Amino acid sequence: MTTDKAIKKFTKTGDWEPLSIHSSGINGDILVGMTKNEKAKITRYNQTGKEIQNIQRENHRETLYRYQHFITENINGDICTSDYDKKAVVVVNKSGQHRFSYTGGKRNFSPYGICTDVLGHILVCHFTFQNTAVHLLDQDGHLKALLTQPEISRASCICVDNENNLCVGSNDTVTVFKYLKSA
Template sequence: MKPTETASTKHYSTRDWTPISIHSSHINGDILVGMRKDGGGARVTRYNKKGEEIQNIQKDNKGQELYGTTHYITENINGDTCTSDYDNKTVVVVNKSGQRRFSYTGQRSKRSKIPPYGIRTNVIGHILVSDFMSDSVHILDQNGKYLSKLLTPQELDCPISLLVDDENDIHVGQCNTNKVTVYKYLQRYFA
């Protein structure tokens, strides 16, 4: 569907889907939009630079729903779409063709999964996930293997949102302190 244009404004029609997260691909300029539908259903839709819908990611190859919600979304250096699904308490990673590569539910017991919010990736392929219930940020490799906790409850208070900037510093938005804190992530991780 072509976007509507007025002056310098462009609109993408999502029809009866509500957009709740958005990401611009550093790989090809595509726009990834995480959406939900009243009455159930969640998906990620990929639009090209012209605003044309080119892909919908909603179900796996067995026809099972991939997402409960698509709160935060990002893309990895290898083109995987990484989504935090708070409702299902999991991180869902799909490849370029929309097939599930892996899911991550945290390092806790199966009854107490990670409630992921912010999610970002860095230049070396790590996936960073905020866990506001345990006041920490988890780091995964690009294949979903847990590596460590970057930041801990001593350093954070209710981390919700994440950003990795051009210098690979991590910015963490914390809801209980109303602060954004910047960490020298890669220097600290490899020290």
């Protein structure tokens, strides 16, 4: 990256259109979710912009992604994406092997914003015009809780801050609240 506050082109993605981006807190790599001609992939770049990994298919067969609009990395190195077209949270390990897909237990699961916390939980916004909830998953994709608040209707983006507060963007509001008893 750059230390002199200058703007620098990091890398070229060719025909692939970037949809989502995440800077790894583990090693500083940049993860980019991209699409091209109805194909999708995650590409890992090192800090100099060199491509070091492409994740597109599960064991060279089934396509892992369709429209991975949000991306993050868990404390164990898993890459977690919310894929709106697949209606799933898709998680692969740091080697790119598919670990699990979480579909919310309902047909109309609409995952949007996604983040992880200090305990390795995966938090994802489920957004529809009828209802909204934040699904709290463990590292293996099991639902631990549904977090709902009247203030988070139409939640679409989410993060956890340095003090373990959950920050949720919805409509014209950002709501911040505690969701962990202790971390």
